Amino acid sequence: MTPSERVYAALRTAVLRGEFRPQQALKPQELATAHGVSLAVAREALLRLVGEGLADRLPNRGFAVPAATAERWQQIAEARAIVEPATLRLSLARGDLEWEAAVRAAHHRLAGTPHFDREGDTHLSDAWSEAHRLFHRTLLSACGNQVLLESFDRLWTASELTRRWSAHGDLGRDAAAEHAALEAAALSRDADQAADLLRRHVLRTAESLPKT
Secondary structure, three states, rough: OOHHHHHHHHHHHHHOOOOOOOOOEEEEHHHHHHHHHHHHHHHHHHHHHHHHHOEEHHHHHHHHOOOOOHHHHHHHHHHHOOOOOOOHHHHHHHHHHHHHHHHHHHHHHHHHOOOOOOOOOOOOHHHHHHHHHHHHHHEEEEEOOHHHHHHHHHHHHHHHHHHHHHOOOOOOOOOHHHHHHHHHHHHHOHHHHHHHHHHHHHHHHHHHOOOO
């Protein structure tokens, strides 16, 4: 792992874990000193975070952690609710038997992964969050359009950042049932139902987050 990759990985983990406050400045020189690398390496790592939506580049002011606001989340959710159902339709039309097997495996992993590392936790575990991401990405993975998958990756990371900042829960929601219904609709190649289920799934997650 190169110094740039090492610093990027460390900063990515720190941002997602909430070790930096929303809108907190990410100062390249301070980060370079803290991680024992050059200023150029620190800036390179920060630019990678910007590319993922985990940092903002501010004109003449360097870098900062994105804001955690209801408006930001709603905009991300709106974009996902447009992009992901359309991508899913392509995936259903183009997916083969290997894709079907991958969807089943990803859902099995998600269903079997505990939401929290320990009783009493309010923030979802890294393991469940990764299984959740993998299931959603696998559903879309047969779309045949790398640009759409890259858009999903960026939007997902941005939404995950907001999710992890928010200790939230919709007590009336059965997310496991929603995921199971998504798997069933996708594997039956019911594009209309699968797209509608995914759109409502994304928007309901947005509604469950606290308004800030």
